[in-house]
Amino acid sequence: MKLNLKRPLAFFDLEATGINVGADRIVEIAILKAMPDGSELVKTWRVNPEMPIPLQTSLIHGIYDEDIANEPTFKTLAVEIAEFIGESDLAGYNSNKFDIPMLLEEFLRAEVDFDMSNRKFVDVQNIFHQMEQRTLKAAYKFYCQEDLINAHAAEADVIATYKVLLGQLEMYKETEFESKQGVKSIPVVNDVDALHIFTNINKPVDFAGRLVYNDNDEVCFNFGKHKGKTTAQVFSVEPSYYAWMKQGDFPLYTKKKLDEEWAKFNAKKNENKAARPQNNVPANKPHYQQKPQPKPEKPAQPINTDMLEQLKMKFGK
Secondary structure, eight states: OOOOOSOOEEEEEESSSOOOTTTHHHHHHHEHEEEEEEEEEEEEEEEEEOOOOOOHHHHOOOOOOOHHHOOOOOOHHHHHHHHTTTTOOOEEESIIIIHHHHHHHHHHHHTTOOOOOTTEEEHHHHHHHHHHOOOOHHHHHHHHOOOSSSTHHHHHHHHHHEEEEHHHHHHHTTEEEEESSSOOEEEOOOHHHHHHHHHHHTTTTSSSSEEEEEETSEEEEESSTTTTHHHHHHHHTTTTTHHHHSSSSSSSEEEEEEEEHHHHHEEEEEEEHHHSSOOOEEEEEESOOOOOOOOOOOOOOOOHHHHHHHHHHTTOO
């Protein structure tokens, strides 16, 4: 089966020093670029993360400190990687929660402006989890009838992910799906726009899941005490929440999207302020503030002679 593409779709997979998007670093990135004409381009980079790789992580993906000691840093490779991806839409396995947020962090640290505004992104895992609920290795066996060899190597995983999507399109092309809201549809079709809608379950804004769109396409917080509230609602009652997040241990891309919401909130506030009617004060007449009037003094009270007598008796005077 050939993917029905309007523009290239870049399948990519990352291996990293860990799973903390804000703190860990990429050690390997592989990209399979599926072209509209049916051709494919595959490229893999090893990356020096400029930090040690924990042993427990190396035991999973098989990349150790000595393997990447002489490799270029991501900052050195950032422009080349961004140019290879180009204007492609993005696809991966669990990419919405891990690969895309981490890639964006690395681009921001390298000061490369990687625009996400007009891209579609297809998370193959979300198709799989909603339809079958299994792992990549099981997905490959289930959809491709083959055993996945060399799992957790970036290139093997990204090729497997590409083949799994083709298998899913074939298997579910006429399969009806019922959402939690009871809406029935046939969502798994050979169209990136439709797959983008189906696989972006939580409608993320920052990909780390801290900010999401609600049903009205308003940006909301998705964690903590303000979960479910729009950014505008929170900023209006607790503007310090913005400063707290900016100073906190949140991913750089989350902070970038937070800045955009803060700017929109303040622009709207200034717009409303400018629209309010102002008090008309003649330009040539100075405005004096009226001095507060002194409080009227209480009238003098007559002396209590009984109390004077009691004091005289008490003190003997």
